[in-house]
Amino acid sequence: MKKTAIFPGSFDPFTMGHHDIVLRSLNLFDEVIVSIGYNSTKKNRYFDVDLMVSKIKGVYAEEPRVQVVVYNELTSTLAKKYQAQFLIRGLRNTTDFEYENTISQMNRYLNPELETVFLITSPQYAAISSTVIREVHRYGGDVSEFLPFPI
Ligand code: ADP
Secondary structure, eight states, rough: HHHHHHEEEETTTHHHHHHHHHHHHHTOEEEEEEEEOTTTTTOOSSSSSHHHHHHHHTTTTTOEEEEEEEOOHHHHHHHHTTOOEEEEEESSSSSHHHHHHHHHHHHHOOOOTOEEEEEEOOOGGGOOOOHHHHHHHHTTTGGGGGGSSOH
């Protein structure tokens, strides 16, 4: 049976840390669906969601096993829609762990068939966060090294 994993996140922006998680996930699963959670009524993103979709698609243009989608529903519902058995999240530190632990317990309650799989960050990407990249970009700093595409 085909193993499908969703990798949900804000990806505002998608970073080298996220890219590393996708590449490693491709060794574990047949298909990885990068899923950008986006609520059009909230308008609280820094990078435009359509821009991010096209940038991420560009990164995986040669990799048919990666899909990029935008969703506005429960992650557990999204997983059912794509018949995904796995949900991927990355862990950098104990702060991530505390947050992820709570979410994964709730997701298991909502969809017991969906197994959350955590990948520990690669050390060279451990300090990369979308939040910091947004701040640096906002004030004109060069963030190109931390993103898998020019912005
Ligand atoms: P969210 O807003 O849902 O936390 P993010 O886009 O910030 O979404 O992150 C998506 C996932 O990627 C989360 O599981 C997060 O912990 C993980 N992640 C973020 N940055 C890194 C990194 N540098 N290395 C590994 N995992 C990361």
